[in-house]
Amino acid sequence: MKTQLHNRHFHLNYKQAGTLIAFLVLAIFVIRFLNAPKNKVPLTNKDKFEIGLCRGCSLVDSKSLIIDSDRGEYLDANLIKKLTILAGENKDWRITEAYPPTVQHLSFCHQNGTCADIALQRNLLNKERLSDLCRDALASGLTVVNEYGDLKYYFNNSFCPKPNIFETTTGGHLHVY
Ligand SMILES: [Zn+2]
Numbered sequence: 136m137k138t139q140l141h142n143r144h145f146h147l148n149y150k151q152a153g154t155l156i157a158f159l160v161l162a163i164f165v166i167r168f169l170n171a172p173k174n175k176v177p178l179t180n181k182d183k184f185e186i187g188l189c190r191g192c193s194l195v196d197s198k199s200l201i202i203d204s205d206r207g208e209y210l211d212a213n214l215i216k217k218l219t220i221l222a223g224e225n226k227d228w229r230i231t232e233a234y235p236p237t238v239q240h241l242s243f244c245h246q247n248g249t250c251a252d253i254a255l256q257r258n259l260l261n262k263e264r265l266s267d268l269c270r271d272a273l274a275s276g277l278t279v280v281n282e283y284g285d286l287k288y289y290f291n292n293s294f295c296p297k298p299n300i301f302e303t304t305t306g307g308h309l310h311v312y
Pocket residue numbers: 240242245250251252309310311
């Protein structure tokens with residue numbers, strides 16, 4: 136006995152219906168393939184969060200201040216002045232985050248260029264050098280937040296404030312403004 140699918144407009148036996156479904160599935164794959172975006176640009180960090188305007192920003196002069204590569208190249212002009220004073224006193228550090236920021240920060244100041252993260256050169260990292268950097272940063276008119284979370288970089292008479300985070304991740308830095 137021949138089983139048939141009935142419809143007001145057409146009728147197919149199961150074999151024909153199976154062929155039709157296979158054809159439709161194939162057609163959908165072909166259409167999807169043809170409509171697929173050709174040059175898909177991967178999202179960078181910068182696309183994942185809002186960056187505010189930096190109204191007081193200037194380009195950081197790479198002759199007087201060192202910024203890690205791809206960590207922004209602008210900062211608020213007043214902040215640049217203080218950092219330039221610090222660079223005149225102390226050469227042990229570089230900027231690890233300028234403007235525009237490369238990651239999302241809790242502090243809004245990173246979104247408008249009025250603060251920066253600085254860090255000791257990796258081969259110079261020890262508690263005495265860090266204390267000296269804090270001393271010189273404070274003397275340059277900077278406010279310092281210690282984000283070197285590993286307590287081995289802190290001691291009682293350090294010029295650095297006590298770290299405000301307590302973790303041993305890499306990427307410790309001073310947040311300055
Ligand atoms: Zn910061």
